[in-house]
Amino acid sequence: MVNAWIVATIVAVVGGAVGFFVVLRGSAFVAHAVPNGSFAGAAAASLIGVNTIIGLGVFSLGGALGIGLLGRRGRFDVATALTLVFMLGLGALFLSFSVEYAPEIYSLLFGEVLGISTNQLGPTVALALASLAALALLYRPLLLSCALPDSAQARGVGPFAIEAGFLALVALATTMTVPVVGTALIFSLMIGPPAAARAFTTRPWLAIVLSVAIALVVVWVAIALSYQTNWPVGFFVGTASAAAYASGRTWSFARRRRRAPREVPPGAPPGAPWLKPVNS
Amino acid sequence: MLGAIVEPGFFTSSPVQLAAEVGAVVAIVAGCVGVFTVIRGQSFAGEALGDIGATGGSSAYLAGVGPLWGFMAMSVTAAAIMELIGIQRPRGRDVATGIVLGAGFGLAALLLYLDSIYDNTTGATVTILFGSPFALSPSVLPLVAVLGALALGLIALLYRPLLLVSLSPELAAARGLPVRLIGALYLLALALAVALSAVTIGAILSTALLVGPAATALQLTRRPGRAIVAAGMLGVGAVWLGILLAYDSHGWPVSFFVVTLVLIAYIASRALPSRGRGR
Numbered sequence: 001m002v003n004a005w006i007v008a009t010i011v012a013v014v015g016g017a018v019g020f021f022v023v024l025r026g027s028a029f030v031a032h033a034v035p036n037g038s039f040a041g042a043a044a045a046s047l048i049g050v051n052t053i054i055g056l057g058v059f060s061l062g063g064a065l066g067i068g069l070l071g072r073r074g075r076f077d078v079a080t081a082l083t084l085v086f087m088l089g090l091g092a093l094f095l096s097f098s099v100e101y102a103p104e105i106y107s108l109l110f111g112e113v114l115g116i117s118t119n120q121l122g123p124t125v126a127l128a129l130a131s132l133a134a135l136a137l138l139y140r141p142l143l144l145s146c147a148l149p150d151s152a153q154a155r156g157v158g159p160f161a162i163e164a165g166f167l168a169l170v171a172l173a174t175t176m177t178v179p180v181v182g183t184a185l186i187f188s189l190m191i192g193p194p195a196a197a198r199a200f201t202t203r204p205w206l207a208i209v210l211s212v213a214i215a216l217v218v219v220w221v222a223i224a225l226s227y228q229t230n231w232p233v234g235f236f237v238g239t240a241s242a243a244a245y246a247s248g249r250t251w252s253f254a255r256r257r258r259r260a261p262r263e264v265p266p267g268a269p270p271g272a273p274w275l276k277p278v279n280s
Numbered sequence: 281m282l283g284a285i286v287e288p289g290f291f292t293s294s295p296v297q298l299a300a301e302v303g304a305v306v307a308i309v310a311g312c313v314g315v316f317t318v319i320r321g322q323s324f325a326g327e328a329l330g331d332i333g334a335t336g337g338s339s340a341y342l343a344g345v346g347p348l349w350g351f352m353a354m355s356v357t358a359a360a361i362m363e364l365i366g367i368q369r370p371r372g373r374d375v376a377t378g379i380v381l382g383a384g385f386g387l388a389a390l391l392l393y394l395d396s397i398y399d400n401t402t403g404a405t406v407t408i409l410f411g412s413p414f415a416l417s418p419s420v421l422p423l424v425a426v427l428g429a430l431a432l433g434l435i436a437l438l439y440r441p442l443l444l445v446s447l448s449p450e451l452a453a454a455r456g457l458p459v460r461l462i463g464a465l466y467l468l469a470l471a472l473a474v475a476l477s478a479v480t481i482g483a484i485l486s487t488a489l490l491v492g493p494a495a496t497a498l499q500l501t502r503r504p505g506r507a508i509v510a511a512g513m514l515g516v517g518a519v520w521l522g523i524l525l526a527y528d529s530h531g532w533p534v535s536f537f538v539v540t541l542v543l544i545a546y547i548a549s550r551a552l553p554s555r556g557r558g559r
Contacts, residue, residue: 082488085488192382245375
């Protein structure tokens with residue numbers, strides 16, 4: 001049981017941190033496509049008899065790079081969609097070769113936190129550290145390429161290199177988290193908490209910290225409730241992430257409404273009846 | 281010579297004929313709606329509605345109702361929620377889509393779990409997600425045709441305004457078009473189209489028929505009308521060829537072939553020299 005808490009904490013930290021950039025770059029679809037497509041790798045791995053993580057890793061990296069290459073010029077969302085469905089088609093093919101894998105689909109899709117064994121801890125921690133190291137490395141280029149795209153290029157960091165690096169980072173982060181939360185739900189952690197954090201603050205490092213904090217709350221609540229009710233962890237993660245997102249949006253909305261009446265035209269007496277909220 | 285390509289019994293097998301007919305209807309509807317999906321950059325919404333529809337499908341299994349109604353109810357509801365969150369800019373819109381999808385998946389997880397406790401049907405997951413075109417019942421065809429006509433009718437009704445809103449929202453708003461209403465109606469047509477294709481080739485893979493042929497068509501021509509026709513033809517071709525290959529292969533899934541064909545077509549169209557398309 002302790003293992004579950006440790007791994008879940010790691011997942012929340014990595015998911016919350018990487019998720020900040022996922023939301024910043026508008027890569028929600030990629031964050032969904034890469035882990036979902038990687039599940040075909042898990043099916044292939046179990047066919048050959050290799051460790052599932054290897055299959056997940058290879059396919060998520062392959063998928064991420066495939067998206068990058070296919071989307072290089074032209075519609076990125078189309079590239080993401082087609083790469084995803086192709087990998088899922090492969091998954092369907094591998095599944096048709098052996099029937100015995102079918103029940104495991106469920107835990108791969110939706111997570112099996114409470115079944116983490118001690119010898120999975122080591123690799124998970126190692127991958128987490130690698131992900132955070134990669135994030136630290138990419139931190140400045142990513143921020144720069146979002147805020148000032150041309151400036152990034154002028155400094156010698158090509159946009160495709162940054163994109164490829166970011167995609168690989170997403171692949172790495174999702175590979176290590178998939179066995180815990182499941183492919184279907186890891187991206188909830190990468191979207192909900194960071195989006196909420198960005199509603200509360202615009203400063204990058206503070207937003208990342210906040211995003212990780214919210215993700216931790218989401219995961220801990222999810223595990224606790226799953227342990228109590230025996231319902232799947234993924235259900236609670238999805239719902240709690242949505243709740244976090246909703247609270248972020250509500251906060252933004254309330255802040256805009258609160259600020260608006262103070263937009264007083266110059267020279268106007270306070271409390272004038274024609275004060276209208278600024279349309280935002 | 282035909283015998284070399286086609287396994288015996290292909291043209292006389294009624295499951296194959298049904299799969300081909302239903303598949304063709306679905307491909308035409310998906311291609312038409314898909315052109316607008318690609319233009320609007322809403323592939324994620326299309327994929328998300330398919331996945332969320334799977335939740336409805338599995339709860340329909342629980343309740344003993346036909347999965348198609350569950351799909352539709354669920355995907356239309358999800359489309360409504362996405363519309364209510366109501367962000368117009370692509371980045372924020374994709375995040376909103378992701379949140380709804382995450383919640384929907386969570387719900388699917390719960391329903392499938394309860395399903396397996398009360399009913400012992402673990403095969404439901406696979407069937408709903410990947411589809412089984414050769415196992416359709418004949419009553420599906422009229423249903424699919426009617427719903428497909430409904431989705432196409434909606435698009436036809438909205439054609440010109442939808443085109444303007446999709447290509448140039450600011451201009452459309454300046455002309456007084458109800459941008460949000462049109463967007464909402466488009467989402468409705470999308471939800472219907474996705475439910476249709478999910479029933480035949482599976483929820484997860486309905487995205488392929490929605491996005492692939494349309495994207496390929498838009499690489500070949502800039503005119504939306506021609507793109508819609510091309511998308512329909514490409515989709516029907518992919519479905520029929522996929523069915524043939526699956527039949528010949530004795531057990532490989534149709535979905536795999538259709539998706540691969542769609543991807544190959546798109547890559548091939550990207551490799552063609554640009555005819556002054558611009559980006």
